[in-house]
Amino acid sequence: MTAKLELKRLAKAFPRGSEPPLEVVRDFTLEIRNLEFLSVIGPSGCGKSTLLRLIDGLILADSGRILMDGRDVTGVVGGEGRGMVFQSFDLFPWRTTRGNVEFGLEVAGAGKAERRERAEHYIRLVGLEGFEDAYPHELSGGMQQRVGFARALAIRPEILLMDEPFGALDVQTRDILQDELLNIWSTEQKTVLFVTHSIEEAIYLADRIVVISPRPARVERIIEVPFDRPRHERIKSLPEFLQLRQEIWSLLKEGVKI
Amino acid sequence: MTPTRKLMLQLSGIAIVLLMWEIAGRIMGENLLAAPSIVAVTYVELLLDGEMLIELLNSLRQMILGFGAACLVGMPLGALMGRSRLIDALVHPWISMIVVTSVAALVPIFMMLFGTGFEFRVAIVFVATIGYVVLTAYHGARGIDPKILDVARSFGTGRIDTYRKVILPALFPYLITGARLGLVHAIRAMVVAEMFVIVGYGGLIFQTGLDLSTAPILGYLVTIMVVSIGANVALQRVGDRVAPWYAARMAR
Incomplete structure (x- = not known):
């Protein structure tokens, strides 16, 4: 398998007035394989969201390079084959479901007919037919995040960056959306970089898990997830699952200083 | 309740x-003070007479011009101030000064600059209104959720599209609030300015103040109150209609 995305010695520190700058990411190197589902897990505040924002170009790295299919996308803001799903959904409240999904196509200059058609496809894919003309405030949290998925997918990104997309949802909705995400991933052929702080979620979804050390974020360990696909809810109670979960937990615990 | x-x-x-x-x-x-019952009777006479309404419409026409100009200039200016520190630093002191200045105090200077006609009234209304329009747009623009701007950037949205498709719609509720606030001040300024030069509706109030009965003047006040409150409610309705997402959020 070839590398879809290469992170080479990324570093980021935030200035803090008179105090020394806060190092959030240091010497971060990672290869993300084409079409794999990669979970990034670490304690909260470890810099994993910052990592995602660096990849999407929302913040600039102090040093290091980001290569996508070998081409340099370091410092390129948004777009360029990257689609991002945000933790707090962050839909545009003044746009309907359709309007939100069409946004990325609109600013990319796609024609009206094409926008419409593609939006309809992805709205159907995330199961929101009938809610095309609803505003975000008329939708539940789970439905809002479905719009968030469709909005990111509509620009046909090669890599989907997901920043704790289920973090703001209740457990049941979370479980349902996890399965739907896996379905979408299997039909849409995407490379997924999925940031989470839930160990169970990371194992259930991913091919590989990157465990991150807390600030400054560095790769602590990369774990291959041994379960076959399609996956079902029941693997969560398998002994291997629980063992893997325990293993990751002890890795995380070492790093956590309360 | x-x-x-x-x-x-x-x-x-x-x-x-x-x-x-x-x-x-x-x-x-x-x-000294006409009782409401007497004002009511006089009011019907004023309505039938027609002069009150004609003067009112004439005055409102000029007020709308000044108010409209203040919105056209003030809304983009306030939005820019909220998004650019440079522009904010350059303009903010002037806006602060305009907002605290009494319209009446400006009248003598404006009379010398613009005479006492059409330009004078429009200018007074403009100055009385623009500060409020600018400041509400400014605070709206500063308060835009940075996360929503991140979404726009994440989609590679260009500068102009970010203004048109993100900042402007996010600002819309503030623009409506600014317009409502500005309109109240515009109508007040209109009356004050006209009282100085004794024209239009303000002039009518001024002259009637010299009459024996206080009933007509109270009637004029009722009309201007109704107009002001009515215009305000109408603007709010327009806002609710055009921005249903905002009305729903406020109702929660």
């Missing part, structure tokens, strides 16, 4: 004051 109960209380509040006013009016007499 249920809406009906609230309405009943509001009406009762008005009724109590009207009653006290009626008693005071009967004691003090019509040339």
Whole structure:
């Protein structure tokens, strides 16, 4: 398998007035394989969201390079084959479901007919037919995040960056959306970089898990997830699952200083 | 509190004051303070006479020009101030000065600059309004959720599209609020300016102040209040219609 995305010695520190700058990411190197589902897990505040924002170009790295299919996308803001799903959904409240999904196509200059058609496809894919003309405030949290998925997918990104997309949802909705995400991933052929702080979620979804050390974020360990696909809810109670979960937990615990 | 109960209380509040006013009016007499009952009768006469409404419409036309110009200049200016520190630093002191300045104090200078005609009234209304429009747009623009701007950037949205498709719609509720606030001040400024040069509706109020009875002048005040409140409610309705997402959020 070839590398879809290469992170080479990324570093980021935030200035803090008179105090020394806060190092959030240091010497971060990672290869993300084409079409794999990669979970990034670490304690909260470890810099994993910052990592995602660096990849999407929302913040600039102090040093290091980001290569996508070998081409340099370091410092390129948004777009360029990257689609991002945000933790707090962050839909545009003044746009309907359709309007939100069409946004990325609109600013990319796609024609009206094409926008419409593609939006309809992805709205159907995330199961929101009938809610095309609803505003975000008329939708539940789970439905809002479905719009968030469709909005990111509509620009046909090669890599989907997901920043704790289920973090703001209740457990049941979370479980349902996890399965739907896996379905979408299997039909849409995407490379997924999925940031989470839930160990169970990371194992259930991913091919590989990157465990991150807390600030400054560095790769602590990369774990291959041994379960076959399609996956079902029941693997969560398998002994291997629980063992893997325990293993990751002890890795995380070492790093956590309360 | 249920809406009906609230309405009943509001009406009762008005009724109590009207009653006290009626008693005071009967004691003090019509040339000091006309009682509501007398004002009501006079008011019907004023309506039928037509002069009040004609003067009002003339004045409102000029007011709308000044108000519209203030919105056209003030809304983009406020938005830019909220998004650019450079522009904010350059312009903010002037806006602060304009907002605290009394319109009446500006009248003598404006009379020298613009005469006493059409330009004078438009200019006074413009200056009285623009500060409020700018400041509400400014605070709206500063308060835009940075996360929503991140979404725009994440999709590689260009500068112009970010303004048109993200900042402007996010600002919309503030623009409506600014317009409502500005409109109240525009109408006030219109009356004040006209009272100085004795033209239009303000002039009518000024001249009537010299009459023996206070009933007509109170009638004129009622009309201008109705216009001001009515315009305000209308603007709010327009805002709710055009921005249903905002109305729903506020209703929560």
